[in-house]
Amino acid sequence: MATEHSRSSARIMIAPAVFVLLVWMLVPLCMTLYFSFADYRPMRATFDAWIGFDNYVSFLTSSSFLSSLGTTLLMVGGILIITITGGIGLALLLDQPMFGQGIVRILVIAPFFVMPTVSALVWKNMFFNVDNGLFSYLFKFFGAQPYDFLSQSPLLSIVVIVAWQWLPFATLILLTAVQSLSSEQLEAAEMDGAPPIARFWYMILPHLSRAITVVILIQTIFLLSIFAEIFVTTNGAFGTRTLTYLVYQRVLESQNIGLGSAGGIVAVILANIVAIFLMRIVGKNLDN
Amino acid sequence: MGRITLDKVQKKFRDVEVIPPLDLTVEDGEFVVFVGPSGCGKSTLLRLIAGLEDVSGGEIRIDGKPATDLPPAKRGLAMVFQSYALYPHMSVRKNIAFPMKMAGMDQAEQDRRIAKAAEALNLTDYLDRRPGQLSGGQRQRVAIGRAIVREPAAFLFDEPLSNLDAALRVGMRMEISELHSTLKTTMIYVTHDQVEAMTMADKIVVLRAGNIEQVGSPLELYRAPRNTFVAGFIGSPKMNLMHGAAAARHDATTIGIRPEHLDVVETGGTFTCKVGVSEHLGSDTFFHVHIPEMDEPMTVRAGGEVGLRHGDTIHLEPQADKIHRFDARGLRIA
Numbered sequence: 001m002a003t004e005h006s007r008s009s010a011r012i013m014i015a016p017a018v019f020v021l022l023v024w025m026l027v028p029l030c031m032t033l034y035f036s037f038a039d040y041r042p043m044r045a046t047f048d049a050w051i052g053f054d055n056y057v058s059f060l061t062s063s064s065f066l067s068s069l070g071t072t073l074l075m076v077g078g079i080l081i082i083t084i085t086g087g088i089g090l091a092l093l094l095d096q097p098m099f100g101q102g103i104v105r106i107l108v109i110a111p112f113f114v115m116p117t118v119s120a121l122v123w124k125n126m127f128f129n130v131d132n133g134l135f136s137y138l139f140k141f142f143g144a145q146p147y148d149f150l151s152q153s154p155l156l157s158i159v160v161i162v163a164w165q166w167l168p169f170a171t172l173i174l175l176t177a178v179q180s181l182s183s184e185q186l187e188a189a190e191m192d193g194a195p196p197i198a199r200f201w202y203m204i205l206p207h208l209s210r211a212i213t214v215v216i217l218i219q220t221i222f223l224l225s226i227f228a229e230i231f232v233t234t235n236g237a238f239g240t241r242t243l244t245y246l247v248y249q250r251v252l253e254s255q256n257i258g259l260g261s262a263g264g265i266v267a268v269i270l271a272n273i274v275a276i277f278l279m280r281i282v283g284k285n286l287d288n
Numbered sequence: 289m290g291r292i293t294l295d296k297v298q299k300k301f302r303d304v305e306v307i308p309p310l311d312l313t314v315e316d317g318e319f320v321v322f323v324g325p326s327g328c329g330k331s332t333l334l335r336l337i338a339g340l341e342d343v344s345g346g347e348i349r350i351d352g353k354p355a356t357d358l359p360p361a362k363r364g365l366a367m368v369f370q371s372y373a374l375y376p377h378m379s380v381r382k383n384i385a386f387p388m389k390m391a392g393m394d395q396a397e398q399d400r401r402i403a404k405a406a407e408a409l410n411l412t413d414y415l416d417r418r419p420g421q422l423s424g425g426q427r428q429r430v431a432i433g434r435a436i437v438r439e440p441a442a443f444l445f446d447e448p449l450s451n452l453d454a455a456l457r458v459g460m461r462m463e464i465s466e467l468h469s470t471l472k473t474t475m476i477y478v479t480h481d482q483v484e485a486m487t488m489a490d491k492i493v494v495l496r497a498g499n500i501e502q503v504g505s506p507l508e509l510y511r512a513p514r515n516t517f518v519a520g521f522i523g524s525p526k527m528n529l530m531h532g533a534a535a536a537r538h539d540a541t542t543i544g545i546r547p548e549h550l551d552v553v554e555t556g557g558t559f560t561c562k563v564g565v566s567e568h569l570g571s572d573t574f575f576h577v578h579i580p581e582m583d584e585p586m587t588v589r590a591g592g593e594v595g596l597r598h599g600d601t602i603h604l605e606p607q608a609d610k611i612h613r614f615d616a617r618g619l620r621i622a
Contacts, residue, residue, distance in 0.1 A: 187340050188373035192387035192434070193361035202386070206377040 029268075035261035043255040055262035064246055065263075069270075072242040075159055076223045080216060082163035087170030087215065088208065091178045092200075094171070105175075112168040116228035123161045124150065124233050154238040161229050166222075170215045177211035178204065217278045224271050243267050290364075290441035290474030291316045292337060296346035299332055299498075306332050307498035309346060314442070314476060314491075319468050322478045323485040323521070324495035330478045331446055333495070337476065338367050338444050350441060361390075366435035367444040370451065372427045374419040374434075381415040384433045391438075398437075405433040408467070425456045432467070442474035449484065461487060482522055486510070494518050516618040519544045525574055525587045527612070534558070534581040540613035540621055547574060547589040549610035552596075557603030559586075563596050577602070 036055055039048040059065060094105060111119065127134050128149040136146035149157045181204060189199045225244050230236055236245045247267060251260030292314040299307040307329045314320050322330040335341040337348060339360035348356045355363050366387075375383050381402060388398045406412045409429040419427055428448060435443055445464070449457045465488050468475050479485055485492050486506045494501040494509065494517075502514040506522075513519035519527050527544045535543045559579050566575035571592045576585035588604060596602065613621040 182371065182373065184369045184371050184373040185375065187360075188367065188369055188434075189375075189386070190340070191338060191360045191365070191367045192438075193390040194386075195361075195390075198390060202378075203375065206375075209377075 032261045032264050035257050036265050038258045038261075040257040040261075041255055042257065051258070055258045056266070059250070059259055059262045059266060064241065065243075065266075067239070068241050068243045068246040071155065071239060072224065072244070074155060075162075075226065075240075075242060076220060078156075078159040079163045079166060079223055080219060082159065083166045083170040083219065084212060084215065086163070086167050087174045088205075088212075090167070090171040091174035092204070094175055095178045108171055109168045111165055112172075114165065116162075116165065116226075117232055119165055120161055120229040120232040123157075123164070128157055128233075150233055151238060154234045154240045158226075158229050158233060158240055161233070162223065162226055166219055170219070173211050173215050174208060177208050181207045213278075213282045217282050220274060220278060221271075224267075224274070243270070290314075291351050292442060292474065292476070293349040293352075294337070294346065295349065297333075297336060297343050297348060298345035299329075299336055299341065300344040305498070307336070310498070310500060312493065312500065312503070314474060316474055317472050319465075319475045319477065319488060319490045320493060321485040321489035321491070322476065322493050322495055323480065323482055324501075325521070326480055328495045329498035330480075330495050332498075334367075334444050334446055334476060334478045338365055339363050364441040365444055366438050366440035366442075367446065368428075368431045368435050368448045370447045372419075372431040372448075372451075374427055374430055376419055379416050379418060380411060380422070380430050380433075383419065383430055384415075384437055387434060387438045401437045402433075405436045408436070408470075409433050409463075424452050425460060428452065428460060429463075432464075436467075436471070440473070442476060445475065445477040447479055448477075449479070450481075457484075464488065483524060486522070492522075494521060512620065513544075513612065514620050516542055516544070516614050519612055519614070525589075528582060528586045530579075530581040530586075532581050535613075538611060538613050541616045542614040542618065544612035544614065545606045546610065547587040549607045550586075550588045550604050551607065552588070552590055552594070553603045553605045555603060557605040559604040561586075561602065561604070563598055563600045563602060566596065566598070568592070577604070 037050055037052065039046055039051045039054070041047075090108060094101070094108065098104070114122075125133070130136055130146050130148045133146075133149075135149065139146045186199060186203055189203050194202065226242060227244055227248065230240055230242065230245050231248075234240045236249060241249070243263070244267065247260050247263040250256050250263055254260075294310060294312040296309040296311060297307065298305070298309045310333075322333060324330050332341060336343055339355070339358060343356060346356075347354060350363060350365075375386065378386070384402050384405060385398050388401065402415070403412075406415055409432060411426070411429055411433060414422060414426060414430075419430065422430065428451075431448070448464075449460050452460060461484060464475075464477075468488075477484075477488065489506055491503060492506055492509055493503050496517055502509060502518045504512075509518060509522045513522060513527075516529060520529060523546055525547050527546050528550075529542055529544045531542050535541055559577075559581075561577040561579050564576040564578060564585055566573055569592065573590045573592055573594050573596070575588055575590065575596060577588060579586055590596070615621050
């Protein structure tokens with residue numbers, strides 16, 4: 001980007017990409033914004049282009065809004081805790097020299113390639129099913145009463161399914177970070193009399209902090225929009241209705257496009273607030 | 289106290305014997321330098337002493353106590369690594385305090401030792417900086433500081449100066465020597481640079497392919513190299529080794545003459561030859577001449593102001609009592 005010429009040609013080169021991105025993003029956003037101020041219920045053939053902030057008021061004051069917000073936070077938080085701790089543990093294990101390392105690593109990554117709907121169905125029917133699920137057989141084998149995961153603890157079940165999908169991602173990023181730690185540093189700590197736990201706490205964990213923030217940032221962005229897993233397993237019942245799912249219900253189940261759009265805009269604003277906070281944390285971490 | 293004894297210590301990586309059984313004693317308070325070309329096993333030997341590698345056979349004793357199966361932390365040794373291996377997320381103060389913190393030392397004692405080490409190493413102004421904000425020499429000093437505060441039985445240095453520029457290296461060399469004379473602690477120092485070995489060591493251990501070629505004080509090695517390898521390795525520029533008729537005249541297979549032991553004479557002389565490339569260092573001039581007895585050009589040292597040019601014919605006479613003689617196996621003939 002040295003000369004005026006190269007700078008202007010660069011702008012021309014990236015223009016198509018920027019244009020497509022803008023259209024793809026701006027058109028739906030503007031339409032949502034437009035609908036959010038309208039009373040639009042197609043099944044009742046109502047369309048009132050401007051009703052002010054009525055949709056927002058009714059969305060924000062409904063009791064399901066706050067509870068869905070809580071559910072979203074619990075779900076995202078739970079998945080993050082499982083994937084980060086599990087990811088660090090797996091990364092440290094996979095870093096050990098062992099027989100068949102390459103194959104084991106590929107197997108660990110495998111869940112990431114399974115589509116959300118498929119993995120949710122597999123978990124629902126193969127593991128969690130009360131009559132035929134593998135967990136039920138396991139419980140019966142030990143003489144215990146089979147546990148109906150999806151109706152007894154539905155939120156936890158969904159957290160487990162999604163965490164299973166995202167664990168490979170966290171493991172992969174953290175593994176590369178673990179591998180980039182210089183062995184001399186660990187040896188120096190060993191000479192300094194640090195036992196394995198101290199080496200983990202004072203050397204490995206600080207070294208991983210940057211990778212951990214990156215994993216948290218990327219996962220949060222994707223986890224805020226979990227949909228398929230909820231749709232397939234509980235349909236948003238039993239306290240598993242997240243903000244994303246609530247918006248979907250308002251639009252398609254209640255057929256109230258105006259109210260759903262207002263909810264969508266609220267979700268966009270909240271997600272951006274979260275993103276700004278995360279970006280600042282990551283930026284601070286990347287600085288040093 | 290820091291007397292380290294190696295008794296038939298051996299190291300194999302799978303089937304490859306890196307260090308054949310080897311005996312060595314490092315006396316308390318000695319400055320011992322392991323020197324040899326790269327890949328000669330000198331770093332491996334140091335790591336065996338440190339406990340970072342397991343020995344395949346033999347025994348290591350520190351102060352008479354067996355240490356072969358002790359973990360590194362229990363051996364009471366401190367190591368300075370080639371890459372310094374500082375902890376990047378900790379301040380200099382915390383880096384230096386880390387071994388004491390791990391030993392559970394009380395805070396007042398920690399502070400006292402940090403202050404003392406920082407004073408000795410000129411680090412007082414940098415204690416609150418991170419390693420990333422320091423220059424190479426300062427980082428090196430932090431690594432040494434981290435080693436000092438533990439008051440170890442012996443210091444182990446693994447090529448500590450190889451990442452520094454030439455001028456800084458000379459300075460740090462002096463500082464480490466100075467440190468040794470104040471602390472009087474055993475130091476084992478690994479390097480491939482024979483100048484570092486010559487200038488710092490009380491005792492040099494020359495290694496080749498895991499074998500000890502010779503052990504002795506710098507001047508012993510310089511005056512009486514045990515074989516042609518040590519003869520060629522110790523001394524700068526290298527000793528001129530020649531075979532054939534020139535050697536046969538002295539009843540030897542190979543003779544060695546150091547560049548500084550060749551005199552330029554007006555007439556006669558053992559060798560008559562033409563001057564090739566000359567290197568003017570100011571204090572000295574090294575010039576290279578071709579003689580039939582040697583495959584490589586012979587190096588000759590002359591005074592700094594000597595007026596010789598490329599292509600001049602000169603006569604050279606070796607100093608008779610400074611000729612090293614070696615037999616067919618490359619061993620010194622006394």
